[in-house]
Amino acid sequence: MIVSIEDIQNEIIDEFSMFEDWEERYQYMIDLGKDLPLIDDQYKTDSNIIKGCQSKVWVHAEMKDDQIEFTADSDAIITKGIIAILIRTFSNQHPKDIINADTGFIDEIGLKEHLSATRANGLVSMIKQLKLYAVAYQTQLK
Amino acid sequence: MPLLSGLEINAMFNVNDIRKDFPILSRKVNGKPLVYLDNAATSQTPQQVIDVIVDYYSNYNANIHRGVHTLSQEATDLYEQARLKVQAHFNAKFSHEIILTSGTTDSINLVANGFSALLKKGDEIIVSALEHHSNIVPWQMLCDRTGAILKVIPMNEAGELVMDIYDSLLSEKTKLVFTNHISNALGTINPIEYIIEKAHGVGAAVLIDGAQSCPHIKPDVQALDVDFYVASAHKMCGPTGVGMLYGKEEWLKKLPPYQGGGEMIAEVSFEKTTYADLPHKFEAGTPNIAGGIVFGAAIDYMNAIGFDAIAAYENELLDYATKQLLEIEGLKIYGTSKNKTSVISFNLEGVHPYDVGTILDKLGVAVRTGHHCAQPIMEFYKIPGTIRASFAFYNTKEEVDVLVASVKKAKMMLS
Numbered sequence: 001m002i003v004s005i006e007d008i009q010n011e012i013i014d015e016f017s018m019f020e021d022w023e024e025r026y027q028y029m030i031d032l033g034k035d036l037p038l039i040d041d042q043y044k045t046d047s048n049i050i051k052g053c054q055s056k057v058w059v060h061a062e063m064k065d066d067q068i069e070f071t072a073d074s075d076a077i078i079t080k081g082i083i084a085i086l087i088r089t090f091s092n093q094h095p096k097d098i099i100n101a102d103t104g105f106i107d108e109i110g111l112k113e114h115l116s117a118t119r120a121n122g123l124v125s126m127i128k129q130l131k132l133y134a135v136a137y138q139t140q141l142k
Numbered sequence: 143m144p145l146l147s148g149l150e151i152n153a154m155f156n157v158n159d160i161r162k163d164f165p166i167l168s169r170k171v172n173g174k175p176l177v178y179l180d181n182a183a184t185s186q187t188p189q190q191v192i193d194v195i196v197d198y199y200s201n202y203n204a205n206i207h208r209g210v211h212t213l214s215q216e217a218t219d220l221y222e223q224a225r226l227k228v229q230a231h232f233n234a235k236f237s238h239e240i241i242l243t244s245g246t247t248d249s250i251n252l253v254a255n256g257f258s259a260l261l262k263k264g265d266e267i268i269v270s271a272l273e274h275h276s277n278i279v280p281w282q283m284l285c286d287r288t289g290a291i292l293k294v295i296p297m298n299e300a301g302e303l304v305m306d307i308y309d310s311l312l313s314e315k316t317k318l319v320f321t322n323h324i325s326n327a328l329g330t331i332n333p334i335e336y337i338i339e340k341a342h343g344v345g346a347a348v349l350i351d352g353a354q355s356c357p358h359i360k361p362d363v364q365a366l367d368v369d370f371y372v373a374s375a376h377k378m379c380g381p382t383g384v385g386m387l388y389g390k391e392e393w394l395k396k397l398p399p400y401q402g403g404g405e406m407i408a409e410v411s412f413e414k415t416t417y418a419d420l421p422h423k424f425e426a427g428t429p430n431i432a433g434g435i436v437f438g439a440a441i442d443y444m445n446a447i448g449f450d451a452i453a454a455y456e457n458e459l460l461d462y463a464t465k466q467l468l469e470i471e472g473l474k475i476y477g478t479s480k481n482k483t484s485v486i487s488f489n490l491e492g493v494h495p496y497d498v499g500t501i502l503d504k505l506g507v508a509v510r511t512g513h514h515c516a517q518p519i520m521e522f523y524k525i526p527g528t529i530r531a532s533f534a535f536y537n538t539k540e541e542v543d544v545l546v547a548s549v550k551k552a553k554m555m556l557s
Binding site: 022023026027030054055056075076077078079 | 172493494496497500501504511512526527555556
């Protein structure tokens with residue numbers, strides 16, 4: 001059975017609620033980044049780079065049994081941590097659920113600052129790109 | 143006139159006193175005292191300068207150069223006084239050689255646009271490898287329009303321009319040479335005296351981008367014999383959205399107007415328009431009146447502190463910070479010229495600059511990370527970017543210590 005995006009997000013919120021300060025939060029994100037399953041090298045192409053990030057972020061999406069599996073990588077470790085969190089919520093989900101997913105949990109885990117347009121780390125671009133993949137695959141399903 | 147009389151400035155250089163002039167320096171960021179080390183991007187504004195903004199809008203706000211009423215005349219006087227201050231600061235021969243623009247980028251585009259009318263196919267433009275994107279793109283566009291060819295003075299590992307190659311690039315085809323006075327990404331001070339002299343030897347004009355030099359150095363455009371010199375107010379304790387272009391009178395007369403509009407005309411009919419004299423020929427529309435006046439106040443503020451004192455103090459900070467940072471294992475500084483200003487571009491081995499910048503921000507330290515709008519330099523070093531700490535005269539050694547401790551902390555967290 002698929003765990004819903006909302007349940008995964010609540011899980012992440014629980015995990016982050018254990019941290020007392022930014023340092024623990026960031027250390028956790030850095031560790032998540034280190035654990036991120038690496039994207040296959042053949043997909044680390046320029047066309048898979050998400051624009052709008054100061055660091056490079058590659059995302060690859062594949063459809064398996066009506067669910068999308070995302071893999072990603074970045075040359076910056078904090079960015080890797082952020083994309084790891086996003087992938088954890090969106091990967092192995094149905095395209096429709098990804099399209100409709102709310103991403104307000106980012107705010108709740110204390111990463112609101114990464115949503116600001118000036119941040120240039122492209123969290124907004126990352127969410128947009130993952131949802132775009134979902135839209136593309138949803139069209140295929142129809 | 144009472145405006146600007148509020149400029150009570152510390153004559154003696156005492157950094158603790160000077161810091162009191164800057165309200166923003168006492169604010170906190172992420173719960174930590176702000177350590178502002180992004181001065182090469184924009185400088186902070188002292189209360190004396192902020193007061194002039196408030197005073198202008200409280201007492202003098204009017205459109206200038208046309209109104210017969212008192213406010214308009216007073217505002218015009220203040221604006222033209224500011225032009226005289228810019229003229230005096232840069233030691234231009236005439237005040238009409240000072241064009242007030244929206245900033246360095248605007249000034250560069252004004253000149254580039256003007257040269258469209260003067261260049262022909264096969265003419266050559268030389269730019270330096272140390273340029274900011276704003277000093278590369280307008281010339282590429284100019285070359286596209288005219289068929290002129292862009293040549294580049296290369297840089298060496300230390301981040302210095304290679305003058306031998308510059309010499310070999312010059313010929314009678316060279317019509318323009320453009321370089322920054324100081325590199326924004328690395329802090330290198332370029333040998334502009336030599337560059338100008340050699341360019342004049344083949345009859346080429348020279349434009350120097352002073353955006354990064356003006357916070358540290360007081361350029362004398364007549365002594366330099368430079369044809370064009372440009373700068374932005376916001377890098378020198380002034381407001382954003384205003385800057386200057388100095389052009390030798392003979393060159394400004396040769397260049398056609400940049401933008402059409404009010405203020406820049408003498409007579410208009412549907413058959414023919416004649417243009418206003420310098421400097422108004424290049425100042426179409428209502429200018430940034432408050433910005434221009436406040437630019438003058440910022441120049442007053444910096445001169446009252448004194449550029450010799452500023453340079454001496456900043457060099458001390460640079461030496462101190464360089465030594466402290468180099469003690470961190472795996473830290474590499476990019477731009478190691480002996481001639482540089484208080485800018486340190488660096489990376490930690492195996493760590494992305496963006497990660498370091500993010501952690502530094504959490505610790506209240508403001509630096510710039512990325513390619514600093516100078517991608518060709520980053521390509522030269524084969525790096526995605528750097529962390530850039532840039533110091534101003536209001537920074538302290540204690541702040542350098544916070545930077546060093548924060549970089550160490552970032553290193554610990556990230557590796």
